[in-house]
Amino acid sequence: MKKPLLLALCASFATVAACANAQMRITEFMYDGPDGEFVEFTNVGATAVDMSGWSFDDDSNAPGTVGLGAFGTVQPGESVLFTDSTAAAFRSAWNLCSGVKVIGGNTTGLGRADQINLYDAANQRVDRLTYNDQGIAGSIRTKDKSGWVSAAGLGQDAILQWTLSSLADVENSRASGGGAIGSPGRSERRQFDFDPCNTSAGTPVVTIDVANTTPRLDLAVNAAGAVAGTIGDATDPAAVAGIALNFSDSDGDAAALVVTASSSNATVVDSSGLLLSGSGATRTLRIVPQGVGYASITLRATDADNKTGSYVISYAASRSSIAAERHFTGASDASAAIVSGDHMLVADDEGQNLRLYPRDASGLAHNGFDFTAALALTDIDGGVPREVDIEGVARSGDLIYWTGSHSNKKDNGAARPNRQRVFATRLSGSGAATMLSYVARYDFLRADLVAWDSSNGHGLGANALGLAASAATGIAPERDDGFNIEGLAIAPDENGLFIAFRAPLLPTTQRTKALLVHATNLRSTIANAPAGGSSAAGSLSFAAPVEMDLGGRGIRDIVRGSDGEYLIVAGPTATATGVAPSDFRLYRWSGNAADAPQLLSVDLAGLAASGSIETIVNFDGAGATLLELLADSGDTVWYNDGVIAKDLPEPRQRKFVSGRLAVEIPAGNDRVFRDSFEAR
Template identity: 35%
Template structure:
């Protein structure tokens, strides 16, 4: 009967394999042979009397005599390894475990012959079938048991195990028989482990996890980028996202558990990126790769995910650029290179435009990386040429009246190798900006397309001949060319200043930059529906050392910052100036380490509060012409936007104190008493030397000489008054017509000398009083011969405090009082 079942079972299994529709392979087969107590390879037995046993007539299978099967029970037909009979009262747990290798097979089917006790014996036993891929955690295999007393599985010849059973170097299959009473037994034979052919094994997957990867690396996209993906890093950049945050990936496989997948990588250029500079971490399906820059250049990093048979690669095209001279002060942004302006959203984010891409990007003010939001405005401003849509965006400024409105302006310049007229560059438009960071949204409010014409006509009317400067064929990047690059509201919050990069004026020597004032600007712009042409005011000419205007901003403290540069671009003569915004005031040069070093295009007030005397600034530089990867290619020519980059530099504690003539302190004099206009702190000077302790708003002069005061305001800015000359007190004074008294030094330390020269014999009285009228000392009270007499005084020596005292000198009937100060 058993032999007949074997034939039938094998036939059914064969038919079942065909029904799967794919090639299958017997990974493991056994019928336990014909010799009792010989354990086949791959099996282990634990517990009581689970052994290879021999059929006999008493077992109920007379036709199977001489063959063996795996069994456990109370029949004398089942013998243990010592070949002794089993006690019929034996109770306990027995198990048999098979270890097989399923590598290369996606799924596994298990088939086996089974017979258990018939009748009431079943109540005294339980049977369990389990699998594991680690030998620690076991999973139950559900199946329908055979009819008691018969061979086979009622559910059919095969059990398909879960996907995790495939592709395992060791798969554990365990049968467990728990006997709780006597007269019960369990037998299995003809075990088959069948696997799907390796050719049908699905390859693993690797996908960038854009939900957990920083937006600084994936640009805030919602769909995972496909391979290859470009990433740029900077040597020694403390906020480089690729090295500090890394890219998150999700790996998976239809047949293999993620924890069993192998993740490796290959760097194509070990000089640029040594193996030690690539760090892969994570477990199961979540993995992270950090890339630490090595040297300047390119390296393709291929991440390979393997299930033991199939390998799926994901490539990162990595590019590394050189470190900044001051890495802690420099942030590197990718996604564009020709940054041309900067408008802060808040202390965390700002907006910058690219003068070659019609895109506004939202960047972090504190960390390197890609923009969080990109907005293409080209379809909203009715461009004259859509085939060459470049607006050449160069300036942006926030409305003082509508704080969520930002105005943007093209350069209005000529372009191309032939310096042709580019109408697209004549756009002045407004956006409404809401939110911040990754939630920033943009909408275009309106635009104006004829500002270039209005300014050219204005320039002609003011004798600048802008028609020639702006003509086709004229290079706009020329001292006599025409281009606008700055825009900011005037101190009145009504007039809009447009700063020109070129031309410099006047025509005769071209030494000064020009600002074009658009009066009543926002009224004229009319919320995006301008009516007629704007009204332009009187020109403002500024001496910027032969430089044109590259950006104009007004800080919260009212100070204007002007970024200035060579109208021709090269050689680089960039510089920073501070200005009151008043047409009659001259801008002042600020000495900074970035002057002449950075190609400065935009500036923002730094993060956080600070006094005007120590204001931080953030400088945006155009990096389009930089060769950043030592490959001979300018950044703006790189095909992958992710590899283009520009820099933001932090300048700390910049002295932006700048006071107009109306802010100069004024001294009011009443006799010998001086009073300054109000301030926060004061320092009085005598003959250009600070007077110790003279730090009040008022001061009483004690001697002849030149006096002035330095007043410091709430912003930490100091300004000095005009000099006041005192010639009625001091070193030398006459008493009567001929007698001379000299007191020196004054102010003094420890003591001062009183020198009296008498023209004739005289009565002399010298007394010292406090400012309250108390007599401190009587120095002289006697008759003296004609000639010179010397006395001394020191308040501290007499036990009094340092400070101001009055020395009264009387000769005959003539008296003079002199103020002295002891430090």
């Protein structure tokens, strides 16, 4: 299957298009080892590569020195190996199946200081690696341990971007029979999954044509994959665009194959919902669901000798709660979003991936950006940083500000310091070409807020807001006396941001009003942070707190419109009195602390059936529009199996949703939101 949202691969390319066009690359090498030296080449692109006429050479730089045509056709995601050992001995030493392609007997050996050059059939060099641990300071020596390339180093001839293998590293490196360490035959730099062991001589082969299958689906090249669909969704990628397939038969004509598609569960997808078109070596399958649940969709190709090859799709179907609901897959806990043309950047509070989705088409993200490495996260679990719990976003020009919840752990109030981050990214491009780059961060918003309240910085009396008690270890964040930031908005002044709280509710004696705080210099504090770090604690200043009557609800999102006024999604805390867990409301607020928010007559119950409404995507101020909202569906059971979305073992079947409301916002105070969801 495609590497998660192209995050690992595309980091080294300027655009997603460039990433898709990349093909054969050097991904691992060992110049000296007990089982022989080797070079691994991986197809990191989306189309198969015929290696006829391709060649290898070392530092003599002569195309055609050693032919690589014996690799045949290399599928997307497939890694092939070149060694001075015999192919059989190399496979045995590394416990590789017969399907892993190995060319053995190389006599153009690698040295301790050498080059690896890969040439295509036109004798054009497509990749090079220059290495020399004695002459290039800080570089690796691959004696008895292989080296593997990072995403940033892929195709770059940059040995400092290579890492020495270690047992159970991110490449899943292991020991060979002779005691070498490496991971030959599989690279994390691949874009799509390929199983070389799922082959049998003379058996027809069914593969996914990933280059011609919509990127809103993500299927392994061969063997098996996973898909999520939605009943009645006009943009369901498997039902509308379909899955492109390739068929081949090494000892026969692909046009003579008998191709069938079947479903293991006719209540979810029956035969009428399996629409197979095309002929010969290329076909397209569309899957149209009829019911909620799971089914195994099996594609079979049978030849004249009655040999059968197959591909199995693990399929899951859900239904919509409202008309024109879009189902975005690959994540379930949508918590913040910002528009970029006809796409949107969406944060998931379960991780740091900022995913780029087309706004009007269900399915997977087209790209994604992960800034974990820049955020200095210190809270580690099993070698992996715990989540920042991104909950709010605000945009000013090309700068986008993201905030963690600054909360404790949900169930027991344990400390979660990684969540205490506000960071800025810079946006370039638009739509599918959107790119993000890291700018800076601030790590002490919560500490500054607590200190401001404790020292009576607001003039209401020391600890009037009770923030120290709310943030204390052991206090769950979603209680009405907890500490949980869920909204971020551009404030009217040049350097400020509004910090919006789901909890605590105020006053401390009644817990009925939502809290909003204006951090008057937060933007400039982030801009002035030292490179790669954060400004010191105590850098922030705050205006007087704003207490809002939102009917006993906290703030789940706040967005500033082009007219300078604000739209607020209000929702319950975990312990709010008299507010149902699914009772979300919309409010209009002038931005003036003296003005009360205005409750808008909008029915959000339909969208709330798909999750907690936490994100306003596209509020533009007064005028007619379709207001787009996202629901955090992490706790939603989609497939009638009792499993909530965030716990589904197959990430491609996790999903969150968007719904659109027809909105008419007249100028002035007479604003009415039409109380309906409308089909697009």
